[in-house]
Amino acid sequence: MSLLIVGLSHKTAPIDIREKLYFPETRLPDALENLISQSAISESLIISTCNRTEVLAHSPDINLGIHLVTDFLSDFHGQPKEVIQNFLYDFSHTDAVRHVFRVASSLDSMVLGEPQILGQVKNAFTLANRLGAVGENLSPLMNKAFHVAKRIRSETGISNSAVSISYAAVELSKKIFDTLNGRTVLLLGAGKMSELSAKHLTSQGVSKLLIWNRTYQRAVDLAKTLQGEAIPPEELFRHVERADILICSTGAPGVVLRKTDGQRIIKLRKNRPVFIIDIAMPRDVDPEINKIDNIFLYDIDDLRHVVDANLKHRLKEAQFAEGIINEEVQSYVNQVHSLDITPTIVALKKHWDLIRQEELEKTKKQLGELSTEQEVALENMTQSIIKKLLHGPISEIKSVHQTSSGSKHIEMIKKMLGLKE
Amino acid sequence: MSLLLLRLTIGFYSIGLLHAFLTIITRKKILFRMVLASIVIGFFCHSFAIGLAWSESQHPPISTLQDVLSFFALVIVLAFLLSYARYRLDSLSVFVFPLAFILTLLANLISSPSQPYPEILRSLWLYIHVPTIFLGYSAFFVAFASGLMYLIQENELKRKRPQAFYYRLPSLEVCDELGYRSLSIGFPLLTIGLVAGTFWQLPLKLDPKIVASFITWLTYGILITYRLSANLRGKKAALMAVLGFIFVMVTFFGTRSQGSAHSFIQ
Numbered sequence: 001m002s003l004l005i006v007g008l009s010h011k012t013a014p015i016d017i018r019e020k021l022y023f024p025e026t027r028l029p030d031a032l033e034n035l036i037s038q039s040a041i042s043e044s045l046i047i048s049t050c051n052r053t054e055v056l057a058h059s060p061d062i063n064l065g066i067h068l069v070t071d072f073l074s075d076f077h078g079q080p081k082e083v084i085q086n087f088l089y090d091f092s093h094t095d096a097v098r099h100v101f102r103v104a105s106s107l108d109s110m111v112l113g114e115p116q117i118l119g120q121v122k123n124a125f126t127l128a129n130r131l132g133a134v135g136e137n138l139s140p141l142m143n144k145a146f147h148v149a150k151r152i153r154s155e156t157g158i159s160n161s162a163v164s165i166s167y168a169a170v171e172l173s174k175k176i177f178d179t180l181n182g183r184t185v186l187l188l189g190a191g192k193m194s195e196l197s198a199k200h201l202t203s204q205g206v207s208k209l210l211i212w213n214r215t216y217q218r219a220v221d222l223a224k225t226l227q228g229e230a231i232p233p234e235e236l237f238r239h240v241e242r243a244d245i246l247i248c249s250t251g252a253p254g255v256v257l258r259k260t261d262g263q264r265i266i267k268l269r270k271n272r273p274v275f276i277i278d279i280a281m282p283r284d285v286d287p288e289i290n291k292i293d294n295i296f297l298y299d300i301d302d303l304r305h306v307v308d309a310n311l312k313h314r315l316k317e318a319q320f321a322e323g324i325i326n327e328e329v330q331s332y333v334n335q336v337h338s339l340d341i342t343p344t345i346v347a348l349k350k351h352w353d354l355i356r357q358e359e360l361e362k363t364k365k366q367l368g369e370l371s372t373e374q375e376v377a378l379e380n381m382t383q384s385i386i387k388k389l390l391h392g393p394i395s396e397i398k399s400v401h402q403t404s405s406g407s408k409h410i411e412m413i414k415k416m417l418g419l420k421e
Numbered sequence: 422m423s424l425l426l427l428r429l430t431i432g433f434y435s436i437g438l439l440h441a442f443l444t445i446i447t448r449k450k451i452l453f454r455m456v457l458a459s460i461v462i463g464f465f466c467h468s469f470a471i472g473l474a475w476s477e478s479q480h481p482p483i484s485t486l487q488d489v490l491s492f493f494a495l496v497i498v499l500a501f502l503l504s505y506a507r508y509r510l511d512s513l514s515v516f517v518f519p520l521a522f523i524l525t526l527l528a529n530l531i532s533s534p535s536q537p538y539p540e541i542l543r544s545l546w547l548y549i550h551v552p553t554i555f556l557g558y559s560a561f562f563v564a565f566a567s568g569l570m571y572l573i574q575e576n577e578l579k580r581k582r583p584q585a586f587y588y589r590l591p592s593l594e595v596c597d598e599l600g601y602r603s604l605s606i607g608f609p610l611l612t613i614g615l616v617a618g619t620f621w622q623l624p625l626k627l628d629p630k631i632v633a634s635f636i637t638w639l640t641y642g643i644l645i646t647y648r649l650s651a652n653l654r655g656k657k658a659a660l661m662a663v664l665g666f667i668f669v670m671v672t673f674f675g676t677r678s679q680g681s682a683h684s685f686i687q
């Protein structure tokens with residue numbers, strides 16, 4: 001398996017190096033053409049994102065290939081080789097397969113399990129495929145990598161917990177309400193933060209948006225842009241019980257919602273749960289309110305704790321994912337080896353050469369003393385007979401081994417030529 | 422033949438038990454579809470076993486302790502399959518599969534009664550009284566399991582430090598709704614069963630099981646009234662559903678009265 005990867009990522013290089021080796025999409029075709037025009041590189045693929053640049057190549061000579069790709073990176077980006085070399089890593093053979101699988105499955109990502117990388121790898125492959133830069137070696141590898149990534153996403157929980165504050169809030173809402181469809185959200189305070197969270201929640205299916213602000217005009221303005229309903233300052237407690245989710249971010253110096261308010265809200269809501277997110281500084285909501293049944297209060301630190309726990313959860317899931325990677329790398333390597341015909345050809349040649357030598361010895365004994373020239377002539381003649389006889393079968397093996405019934409044909413040829421295994 | 426089928430059922434249910442254990446230990450969803458398939462096959466095996474037992478023994482398959490345990494397991498699996506069809510909660514299986522297995526295993530271990538079949542049970546009332554009560558119980562079991570899930574998930578959300586359960590358990594809303602639905606199915610069934618039993622045995626001679634049943638009925642009655650009129654929901658409702666099922670278990674296993682209509686044939 002003559003596979004190699006040269007690259008760098010957020011794990012080995014700081015941003016100012018990564019941006020120097022970044023391939024913008026418009027320059028990728030040039031880069032790929034440049035790579036495969038090298039005689040020692042038969043196929044190539046470039047994955048370039050803000051977190052990594054990886055050049056994947058198929059080359060009959062791994063060491064030369066790695067050398068060529070490194071030179072290429074240096075030349076193409078006009079960066080001195082001595083500088084970038086400190087940040088580059090390389091993988092070959094099985095390790096390269098593992099690395100590709102890990103990258104596609106987001107196990108090598110900055111945010112473990114983030115879903116974008118798979119799309120980026122897919123785009124890189126589509127482009128290389130269109131340019132004819134990938135073929136019989138890299139295409140199956142990449143397809144396998146997509147399969148592995150899909151398997152890991154469905155069999156482990158690596159991608160299904162929120163790792164950002166705003167998404168953690170959505171996730172928590174769904175743990176309380178199951179779905180956000182048809183829910184009402186009340187923004188307490190019409191600042192930038194609450195506007196952002198409101199947009200986030202509306203995109204998740206929240207249907208009604210109430211906006212309250214100490215300055216009424218600001219609420220009215222925001223209500224217009226977000227298509228919500230502005231609530232006059234003095235009417236807050238007439239509307240607050242309509243909200244399933246409360247986002248508090250007022251600039252008020254003290255507590256806006258007291259525990260007694262919470263009790264009243266729950267009573268008015270007939271025990272339907274409320275999720276309160278307090279992102280105000282200082283906090284708007286008395287923390288004691290969380291002790292009331294059916295009220296769930298999260299401040300910014302609580303949300304951060306959830307994100308931390310989710311990251312830990314992802315790490316745990318990543319261990320399962322590594323198990324899947326091992327399994328899949330093994331299966332891929334086995335598959336490739338079964339397609340590899342070099343050992344067959346070597347064995348064939350050896351087998352026939354053995355026969356040739358045996359027969360040659362016998363003949364020599366019968367002929368008695370021979371001159372050196374005669375011996376050389378005999379040697380040459382027998383060798384060329386073998387070479388000519390094997391030429392047909394070997395080219396046949398080479399041409400059929402890529403086809404679906406290739407292994408069957410090869411078995412047949414091996415049997416006919418007296419090669420037993 | 423019916424005994425063989427029952428053992429086969431135990432085999433299928435044991436896969437469910439194993440799955441529940443693995444789920445708890447590894448906190449992962451492993452081959453759930455296959456396990457579900459084996460539970461469904463087990464369920465059909467089980468129904469067939471009970472049907473055969475009926476034709477073999479000439480008395481309804483809800484008369485002996487053995488019968489009743491087996492029937493209880495069957496309706497619990499049925500309740501699970503119905504709620505799974507609606508809510509797709511695989512976490513429920515962790516509660517249901519072990520119980521179904523244990524009940525069926527017990528049913529298999531208890532020897533068949535040697536006493537003659539008592540005259541008192543030769544009544545059409547039996548066909549109403551026993552099945553409705555156990556169907557009700559199985560609904561209460563689902564309510565119990567959803568109540569437990571609710572309490573665990575609520576605790577995770579209140580503590581604000583999510584652990585494994587947070588990721589695996591359904592949302593509070595779903596737990597609450599499933600609990601409520603199960604109650605509103607279970608309570609009428611239990612009521613019908615108890616009324617049928619009362620008419621059957623008039624004039625009623627109180628035995629411990631009757632008293633315990635009444636307490637159980639009252640508990641669920643209060644819960645469902647509160648749910649309907651005072652909008653009791655969430656944690657308190659979940660707690661009551663859990664408590665209610667403990668009463669059910671006490672009624673079922675804890676009260677044996679010799680000589681009354683509720684003593685099982687030995």
